[in-house]
Amino acid sequence: MAVYTKKGDRGTTHLYGEKVARSKSDQRIIALGSIDELNSHLGFVSSLLASGRGSKQARFVGIRAEITQIQSDLFEIAACLATLPGNKLPFEIGLDRVRRLEKIIDGLEGSLPALANFIFPGGSRSGAALHVARSVTRRAEREVVKLAEKEKVEPNILIYINRLSDTLFMLAREVNRLEKKKEEIWKAK
Structure with missing residues (x-):
């Protein structure tokens, strides 16, 4: 099977099972692209x-x-977002996934210093990359919210993505701690 089909050369694409092409600027396609970008990060x-x-x-x-595991969740979330309203979702995005993220956050909160101010995104390469992934998550969340304002979206997807940005923030802090990179605290002038 060829990687390219040339069907999207005019700025349109199809969701699985869709008979009519839609613009690549369609909100569902934008949301899917943001989830894909996050997975790559x-x-x-x-x-x-x-x-x-x-x-x-x-x-x-x-x-x-x-x-x-998060990357696997994102593939399943993308599959659900690519499923048109009215069709059966290919995966259940249950609250157990959200609780798993909350467990990670809770575990890290106990081992990291409490924050009273913002910290600058950065630190080690992997810590900084996690901060980038966190901000891409926030954008993906905005794109999925925009889609949910127009079409039905499984509510647990929104909850998961919201919790994911907090999880990535805490993982960035933990990676920087393990790398012995001191967090730089932002102070207003």
Whole structure:
């Protein structure tokens, strides 16, 4: 099977099972693209975490496993978003997935210093990449919300994406802690 079909050369595409082409600027396509972009950023983060040696790499095994699970969730969320309203969703995006993210957040809150101010996104390469993924998550969330304002979207998808940005924020802080990168606190002038 060829990677290219040339069917999208005029700025249109089809969702699975869709008979009529839609513009690539359609809100559902934009939301799907944002989820795909987020998944790619997380793949980049995972590759950065895998690039260490010895004990450094061992510290990140659990975080990489969580990122892989999140990437899998994002594939399933994308499949649901690509399913037209009125059709059966291919996956159930249950609140158990949200609770898994909350468990990660709660576990990290106990081991990281409390924040009284904003911190600058950055730190180690992997920490900074997680901050980028966090901000891409926020954009993806806005795109899915915009879609939900026009068409039916599974409500748990919105909850999951909202919780995911908090999870990535905490993972960025944890990675920077493990990398011994001090958080830079923002102070108003």
